[in-house]
Amino acid sequence: MRYLTLEKALNAWNTLQPISEEDKTRLARRFSVDFNYNSNHIEGNTLTYGQTEILLLFGKVIGEANVRSVQEMVASEVSLKMMVAESRVKETPLTQNFIRGLHHTLLREDYSVHRELPGGMQVGYVVHAGQYKTRPNSVITRYGERFDYASPEETPAMMTDLVDWYNNAEKEGNLSPVDLAALFHYRYIRIHPFEDGNGRIARLLVNYILAKHDIPMVVVRSRKKEEYLEALHAADLAVGAAPSSGANASIKAIAPFLKYFRSMVAQEIDADVRFLTKHGENIWWYDGECIEFRSPNYSKILELMQSEPVLSLADIQRKLNIQISAVKKLVQHLLDKHYIEKGKDEGSWHVFIVQSI
Template sequence: MAGFGALQSLEPLKPEDARRLAKKFRLEFNYNSNHIEGNTLTYGQTQLLLIYGKSSGDVPLSDLQEMKAHDVALAQIQEMAREHDRPLTEQFIKELNKTILVESFWKEAITPDGQTTHRKIEIGVYKAQPNSVRLKNGELHEYTSPGDTPAKMHELMDWYHEQQGKLHPVQLAAEFHYRFVCIHPFDDGNGRVARLVMNYILYRHNYPPVIIKSNDKEQYLTALQRADTGDVTAIIEYVERQMIWSLDISVKAAQGESIDELEDVDKEIAILKREKLTAATLYKTPKVAFQLINHIQNDIWG
């Protein structure tokens, strides 16, 4: 990819540029990957939690724990990617699932005949019960059966190790993501683990992470569904488009340019509106919000 060559020509980044780029990707990946799955933390609350170790607003404790656990998993894939002598294994993937879910819990589920039930979610082990998803058209899409899951995961790992060095890293990461989602090997956390391993593969090949934006969820799911019909290029091209964004942000950081986006400001404005800027709540707002206020003041009175 053209952007990758441009980034390589600018490496190594200055320490301060590397730090702000890492922070940007850390917040974007943690926020979006969890928000896609229903986590209620806003971008600003995610920043407040992960960067400043604080929380604000009426946020479920489980969502805070989930976000912090996902951040730990992100650090795990980054560390693993740096250790080139350690191959990707099923055990590591199971550890990622255990990390993000923290502990076993009960969750609402759907039986094969479409009935609602509750079942215990076991972490770090392959599923013992069937799992499925209700599609837009009302059909129930069944993933790989529990009995076939271990063999399918073995096949996936064999495929991955065979294709390393043959497929372009972005294609390898995208296809692995899709094949993993097709299996859905765990009781819960499959989407997050799929995106974590996808980015592990990219990190290992010195690419920046791909961020699947929560506001682009429909396009993401559409690409996966098109792949289900045999058009695997749909998900590959989707991931490639997201990589263009990541490379663009990386090049800007390497050149010392701003990597704040308009939507970042929109996120902070939403926080300010929700908090209503009262004296009692100002201290809860992320530092970026104070910078935003200063910019507004400068525009009006400067």
């Protein structure tokens, strides 16, 4: 990591201000794909990063795609836009109506869930969009333990307390926006107010808090899911199992999660800074990672794929004047890393990796 502390990362970001409208657009476009892909992929959405990019930026579905996953991703993008718009009205306090409305937008409509329990027993229930849960929810941790969230009866009062606490804490200013977002996330997750979508709503609300205070929004990366869940689990052990303890946890009590959260925010801000400042024809970005190709032929191939509607391997070989075996090896590497995919038509390509220029 380039900046060892959150403070240094924020200072580096602030020195870039104000950034151009073009750079704002580049960051927003990158964030839209990264956030929606990762937040939904953590919860089991089956769209690839490439499918997500084409869907959100061009409104098209490529390859085989689960209909539900496509609908979830589109609804996630609408929810993201809704959250960003709300964060810009800085004098407006956070409300439960907004949280429930965000949830309704994310889930779209009520739907039924049917599951088979160990032993063959069938159970079914309805997930209510925009309404707090009507049945208890819990999770089996990675260590095999059952962990209960707030009961349906407790949830309305706990959510009232959570929103009131947040609005008061924001006014008082005793917690930094990053620490406030971390503590809000933890308390919210311990309530788990909805029957589904709690993790996705938590990550949207974290970014609502950051954006409201002019701090770059962040992505909890799916490839780092275990680190994220382990930090929450470590905080649970420190806070205690009672839902009321979690819903009223102090910033000191959630130290393991806070340490993770600050580091994650610093890394994400650092990536934004490098995205805007680290340039070169061999420097590209994919899902929050800076890819610096050692061979300039990778960049030449990617640029050709972006500019040519039809491009065969023989075309690449001829334009770059290198052996066809080398072309095949380079293209296969790009395919294996999912930086590119073959298009529907012969010789067409989808390029998902973004050049930092």
